[in-house]
Amino acid sequence: MTREVPGALSTVLAITAVTWKRLLRGRALAMGAVLALVPVAFAAGMRGAEVTRGLVPNLFLFELLIVSVMSPMFVASSIGDEIEDRTITYLWSRPVPRWAVLLGKLAALVPIALALLAASWSLGMELGVGHGPAARSYAALAAGVAAVAMIAAGLALLVPRHGMALTVCYMLLDATVSNIPASIENLTVSYNVRAIAQVPPLLVGDAATSAIWLAVIAVGWLGIGLWRIRRLEA
Amino acid sequence: MSVVAADNCSKWYGHVLGISDVSWRLRGGIVGLLGPNGAGKSTLMKMMAGLLRPSRGALTVYGASPFEDVAVRRRIGYAPEHEKTWDELTALELVTVMARLAGVPAAGARRAAEAAIEQVGMTDAMHRRVRGFSKGMRQRTKLATAIAHDPDLLLLDEPLTGVDPVARMDIVERIRALGERGKTIVVSSHVLYEIEALTTEIVVIYRGQVLAEGNIYEIRKLIDRHPHRIRIECDRPRAVAQALAGAEHVSRIELERGGVLLETRDPDRCYDEIAAAVLEREVTVSALGSPDNNLGAVFEYLTGEGGRR
Numbered sequence: 001m002t003r004e005v006p007g008a009l010s011t012v013l014a015i016t017a018v019t020w021k022r023l024l025r026g027r028a029l030a031m032g033a034v035l036a037l038v039p040v041a042f043a044a045g046m047r048g049a050e051v052t053r054g055l056v057p058n059l060f061l062f063e064l065l066i067v068s069v070m071s072p073m074f075v076a077s078s079i080g081d082e083i084e085d086r087t088i089t090y091l092w093s094r095p096v097p098r099w100a101v102l103l104g105k106l107a108a109l110v111p112i113a114l115a116l117l118a119a120s121w122s123l124g125m126e127l128g129v130g131h132g133p134a135a136r137s138y139a140a141l142a143a144g145v146a147a148v149a150m151i152a153a154g155l156a157l158l159v160p161r162h163g164m165a166l167t168v169c170y171m172l173l174d175a176t177v178s179n180i181p182a183s184i185e186n187l188t189v190s191y192n193v194r195a196i197a198q199v200p201p202l203l204v205g206d207a208a209t210s211a212i213w214l215a216v217i218a219v220g221w222l223g224i225g226l227w228r229i230r231r232l233e234a
Numbered sequence: 235m236s237v238v239a240a241d242n243c244s245k246w247y248g249h250v251l252g253i254s255d256v257s258w259r260l261r262g263g264i265v266g267l268l269g270p271n272g273a274g275k276s277t278l279m280k281m282m283a284g285l286l287r288p289s290r291g292a293l294t295v296y297g298a299s300p301f302e303d304v305a306v307r308r309r310i311g312y313a314p315e316h317e318k319t320w321d322e323l324t325a326l327e328l329v330t331v332m333a334r335l336a337g338v339p340a341a342g343a344r345r346a347a348e349a350a351i352e353q354v355g356m357t358d359a360m361h362r363r364v365r366g367f368s369k370g371m372r373q374r375t376k377l378a379t380a381i382a383h384d385p386d387l388l389l390l391d392e393p394l395t396g397v398d399p400v401a402r403m404d405i406v407e408r409i410r411a412l413g414e415r416g417k418t419i420v421v422s423s424h425v426l427y428e429i430e431a432l433t434t435e436i437v438v439i440y441r442g443q444v445l446a447e448g449n450i451y452e453i454r455k456l457i458d459r460h461p462h463r464i465r466i467e468c469d470r471p472r473a474v475a476q477a478l479a480g481a482e483h484v485s486r487i488e489l490e491r492g493g494v495l496l497e498t499r500d501p502d503r504c505y506d507e508i509a510a511a512v513l514e515r516e517v518t519v520s521a522l523g524s525p526d527n528n529l530g531a532v533f534e535y536l537t538g539e540g541g542r543r
C-alpha cells in the first residue's frame with residue numbers, strides 16, 4: 001500500500017469535508033439557522049412601523065450580535081469539543097500537520113456561518129425595508145465572521161472547555177469598548193465592522209483603515225491558535 | 235534498530251506523575267503492557283503515538299520523536315482507550331477519512347477502509363453510524379481506524395475493555411493474526427488473562443515505572459513465589475478449612491461469613507486439594523476466586539508492599 005505523508009492541502013480538504021459532514025448530521029447547523037432567523041423575525045415584526053427609518057442600523061447591529069454568537073457556536077464548539085471529548089487524538093496521531101487541522105476546521109465552518117449570516121441580513125432587509133442591503137455591508141459582515149471565528153479558535157485552543165462562552169464574553173466586551181471614542185476602538189471587531197459597512201447613520205471611521213485593523217486582529221488570534229495547537233498535548 | 239526506545243523518560247501532568255524514568259526497548263512482536271488503572275500505561279501509549287511529549291528524557295519510534303516528527307506517525311496505528319469517536323459518521327466514513335489522513339491516497343482510501351473493516355469483522359455494520367454501536371463494535375471500529383493505513387507499529391490501548399467474552403475472543407484472534415503478519419503490536423490492559431491470551435511477552439508497569447519485563451511465565455513465577463489468596467464461598471467453610479489445615483503449602487486459613495480464605499505458596503496444588511476436599515466432604519461451593527487476580531494486589535506483592543502486610 002502506498003503510504004506517504006498526506007499533503008497539507010489534502011489534509012485541509014479532508015478535514016473540511018468531514019467537518020461539513022458532521023455539521024450536517026449534528027444539531028449545530030439547525031441551531032445556527034434558528035439563530036439566523038431571529039433578526040429576520042425582528043425585521044418582519046418592525047415592517048411598516050414608525051420606527052422603520054431606524055431599522056437598517058438596528059438590524060445591522062443585531063446581525064453583528066448574531067456574528068458574536070454564531071461564529072463561536074460553530075468554531076469554538078467544534079474545536080473545544082474535539083479536545084474535551086479526546087477525539088482529537090485520532091487526528092493528532094496521524095501524520096498531518098496540526099495547523100492543517102485548524103485551517104481545515106476554519107475552512108469548513110466560516111463559510112457556513114457566512115452563508116447563514118448573509119441570508120439572514122438579506123432576508124431581514126427585504127422583509128423590513130423592502131430592498132436588499134449594500135454590497136459593502138456583506139463584505140463587512142464577512143470580515144467580522146472571519147475575525148470572530150479566529151478569535152473563537154484561539155480561545156477554544158487556550159481554554160477548550162469554555163471557548164464558546166469566553167468568545168461571547170469577549171465580543172460583549174468588544175462591543176462595549178467599540179463605542180468608546182478613543183483610538184482603542186480600532187482594536188475592536190465591532191467598530192471595524194461598522195466602519196467597513198458604513199451603514200447610515202452608523203458612519204464611523206475609515207473603511208480601509210478598519211479593514212487593516214480587522215486583519216491584524218484576526219491574524220493575531222490565528223497566530224495564537226497556531227502557536228497553541230503546536231504545543232497542545234492530548 | 236528498536237521500534238520504540240525510551241531513555242529515562244518521565245512525564246508529569248502538573249504535579250501528577252504519569253511515568254517516571256522509564257528506560258525500555260521494544261524490538262518487535264506482540265507485547266502486552268500490563269498494569270492497574272492509573273499505572274501509566276496510557277501515558278506511555280500516548281507518548282508512543284505522538285500525543286504527549288516527555289517532560290524529561292527521550293522517547294523515539296523508529297528513531298524519530300513521534301511528537302515532533304510528522305512523518306514517523308504514518309508508520310503508527312493508534313486506537314485510543316476512550317470510546318468517543320466521530321459518532322455522526324458511519325464506520326466506513328470514519329475509517330476512510332482516518333486512512334486518508336494517515337497517507338492513503340484518496341482514490342484508495344475507501345478500499346483500504348473496507349479491507350480494514352472486513353479484517354475486524356464489521357462489514358455488515360459498516361454503513362451504520364457509530365452512534366448506535368455497542369462497546370464491542372466501537373472497539374472493532376477503533377481497531378479498523380488503526381490498521382487501515384497498514385502501519386508497522388500498532389498501539390492498542392485497552393482494546394478489550396467492555397467487550398463481551400465472545401467478541402473478546404474474536405478480537406484477540408484478530409490481533410494475533412495481525413501479529414503473525416509481522417506487525418509490532420503493543421496492547422495495554424489491566425487484566426492479566428487478557429494479555430495472556432494475546433502474547434507471552436509483557437511489560438509490567440506500576441506507579442509510572444517499568445516493574446518487570448519479559449516472558450509472562452517468568453512474571454507468573456515471580457508472582458507465584460508470593461503467598462496467593464483463594465476465597466471459597468460455600469455452605470460448610472469449616473469442613474474445607476479442616477481438610478486443608480494440614481497442608482504444608484497453606485500458610486494461613488481464615489474463616490469468614492459464608493466462606494473461607496486460604497493463603498498458599500502453591501496455588502495450582504491448592505486448587506487441586508480444594509477440589510478434592512469439596513468432593514470428598516460433599517460441600518456446596520457457590521463461588522471460588524482469588525482476590526489476587528486484582529492486579530493492584532499482585533503488584534503490591536511484586537513491589538514488596540504485600541510482603542510487609
